[in-house]
Amino acid sequence: MTDLTINTEVARQILTGFIRSEVTRVGYSRAVINLSGGLDSALACVLAVEALGRENVIALRLPYRTSSPDSLTHAQMVIDKFNISSETIDITGMVDPLIERDPGISNVRKGNIMARARMIVLYDQSEVFKALPIGTSNKTEILLGYSTLWGDMASAINPIGDLYKTQARQLARDLGVPAPIIDKPPSADLWDGQTDEGELGFTYEQVDQLLYLLVDQRYSPRECIEEGFDEAFVDTVINRIRRNQFKRMMPPIAKLSNRTIGYDFLYLRDWGT
Amino acid sequence: MRLNVALAQISTRLGDVESNLEKHLEYIEQAKAQKADVLVFPELSLTGYVLQDLVASVAHKPTEEDPVFKHLLKASQYLDLVVGFVDEDSRHRFYISSAYLSAGKVLHVHHKVYLPTYGLFDEGRFFAWGDSIRSFDTRFGRVGMLICEDFWHASPPYLLWLDGADIMLFSSASPGRGLNDKEKLESARWVERVNKAYASMFTSFVLHSNRVGFEDGLHFWGGATAFDPNGELITQGPYFEEALTIAELDLNQLRRTRARLPLLRDERTSLVQKELNRILSRD
Numbered sequence: 001m002t003d004l005t006i007n008t009e010v011a012r013q014i015l016t017g018f019i020r021s022e023v024t025r026v027g028y029s030r031a032v033i034n035l036s037g038g039l040d041s042a043l044a045c046v047l048a049v050e051a052l053g054r055e056n057v058i059a060l061r062l063p064y065r066t067s068s069p070d071s072l073t074h075a076q077m078v079i080d081k082f083n084i085s086s087e088t089i090d091i092t093g094m095v096d097p098l099i100e101r102d103p104g105i106s107n108v109r110k111g112n113i114m115a116r117a118r119m120i121v122l123y124d125q126s127e128v129f130k131a132l133p134i135g136t137s138n139k140t141e142i143l144l145g146y147s148t149l150w151g152d153m154a155s156a157i158n159p160i161g162d163l164y165k166t167q168a169r170q171l172a173r174d175l176g177v178p179a180p181i182i183d184k185p186p187s188a189d190l191w192d193g194q195t196d197e198g199e200l201g202f203t204y205e206q207v208d209q210l211l212y213l214l215v216d217q218r219y220s221p222r223e224c225i226e227e228g229f230d231e232a233f234v235d236t237v238i239n240r241i242r243r244n245q246f247k248r249m250m251p252p253i254a255k256l257s258n259r260t261i262g263y264d265f266l267y268l269r270d271w272g273t
Numbered sequence: 274m275r276l277n278v279a280l281a282q283i284s285t286r287l288g289d290v291e292s293n294l295e296k297h298l299e300y301i302e303q304a305k306a307q308k309a310d311v312l313v314f315p316e317l318s319l320t321g322y323v324l325q326d327l328v329a330s331v332a333h334k335p336t337e338e339d340p341v342f343k344h345l346l347k348a349s350q351y352l353d354l355v356v357g358f359v360d361e362d363s364r365h366r367f368y369i370s371s372a373y374l375s376a377g378k379v380l381h382v383h384h385k386v387y388l389p390t391y392g393l394f395d396e397g398r399f400f401a402w403g404d405s406i407r408s409f410d411t412r413f414g415r416v417g418m419l420i421c422e423d424f425w426h427a428s429p430p431y432l433l434w435l436d437g438a439d440i441m442l443f444s445s446a447s448p449g450r451g452l453n454d455k456e457k458l459e460s461a462r463w464v465e466r467v468n469k470a471y472a473s474m475f476t477s478f479v480l481h482s483n484r485v486g487f488e489d490g491l492h493f494w495g496g497a498t499a500f501d502p503n504g505e506l507i508t509q510g511p512y513f514e515e516a517l518t519i520a521e522l523d524l525n526q527l528r529r530t531r532a533r534l535p536l537l538r539d540e541r542t543s544l545v546q547k548e549l550n551r552i553l554s555r556d
Contacts, residue, residue: 018487269489
C-alpha cells in the first residue's frame, strides 16, 4: 500500500492562500458554494471560510424532491458549525418540467439535469452576492470523469481538484468537517440509494492507490499489475481516464487563422493581476 | 568584514511591470532602512513568471534610458540590487535575466542558461537560451548569479566557483509541488538540499531568493535561504508569504573554512578539463 497521507497544515496554507489570491485579484471578496451535504463541498466550504472569513462565504442548499433528508441536515451542520449565511432553493420546480417530458427518462439523464440546474442556481447566486463560485470536484472524480460536464464540474476556481478522495477526507477531518459527513458513504444523491462506490464498482481507497501510481508516479499499466492490481481493474480505470479526457478540457476550436484561441493565443487567467 | 544581504520574497502582478517596479522601490526603501548592502529579488521579479505570450510586451533593456531601469539604477546608488526581468537583445531575442546594479551602473547581466521545458514548465517555447556563465567583481568581492533551473544542474555553480565567485546569488520562481506527509514540499526540500550542498562543496556563501504568490493554480513557496561556507544555514525566510529576510554574512568565514578545508586549493581543474575533452570527443 502506498501511503497517500498528506501534511494537512501545508495543504491548508496553500489552498487557503489560493482561494484568497484568486478571489481577490479579480476584484471579488466573497465566495459561493453549493453545499451538497457531502464531504467535498464541505471541505471546499471550510477552506473558503478560512481564506475569506465566515462573513464572506455563502452556502447554497439545493435539494430536489427525492434528495435524501440527510443531505440537507449534513449541509446545515457545516453552516451551523462555521456560522455562515446560507440559502435553500428547491430545484424541483426547475427540473421536473423537463424530466416530465419523457416518461422513459434514465437516471443518468435525470442526474445530469439536476447537476446542471444546480450550476444555474450557483452562477445566478454568484451574481446576486457578487461572490465567486468555488469548485468541489476532487482529483479522483475528475480523473474518472465521475461528474457532470457543465454541472457539478462548473466553477470559477477549484481548491480541491489536486487531492484524491482519500486525501480530501484526511484534510476534511483535520479542518473540522463534522464526523457524520466524513463517515457516510460518498453519494451524488441523484437518486435513492445511489452511492459512488456502488456505481463505480470499486472503493476510493482502491482506486486512489492505483491512480496515484498511474498518474503521479507514471507507472505503466504492466507495472501496476506487477504491484498487485487486478488486470481488469487497471484496464477499467485507464479506459475511464482516457474516455473522459473531454470533460477536463475546453472544447477544441478548429484552427483556421495564424493565431487561434487554445493553441497559440496563450495567457494565464491571472493575466494583468 | 560583514555584509548584509537582503532577500526579497515578493509576489508579483503577472505582466504588470509598472506595478511590480513600485513594489521593488518599496522593498528597496525597507532594505535601506535595515542597513542592507545588497538586495536580491527573485526570478522575473519585474514581470511575473508564467508569461507565455506576454513575453515581448514586458521586455526591458537594463540601461539608464529605460523607463523601468532608470529608477532601479538610481536606487542602486544606495545599495546594490539584483533584479529579475525579461531582457531583449539587439536582435530581439528574449531572455530570462538577472541584472546586478551597483552605484548607478549595470555590473553584470546573466541570461538563464537552462530553460526547463518539461512537466509544468514551458520556458524553452518562449525564451532564448543564455550561453555564458561568468562571475564578476563587486565592491564586496567576486559574485556569481544563477536563475532557478541553472542550479538544478551541477555545472553552472561549479563554473562560477572556478571563475572566482565566493558569493553565489540564486533567484527563483519555483512552483511548489510534491505535497506528501512531510513538513516541506518536495520542491522546497530539493532546492534547500542542493543549496546547502553547493555551499558545503564550494566552501562559499550560497543565497537563494524565491518568490511567493499565485499564478492561476501555481503557487510559489518563498523560503529564502542563506548558507555559509561550512554549509550551515545562516537564516531562512518564511514559506508562502512575502518577506524581507536579512542575512548577515561574515566574509572572514571564507578564510577560516578554506584554511580548514582546502577544497578550492585542491580542485584539479586540469584533470577535469582533460577528462571532459576525452568524454566530449567520444563518438
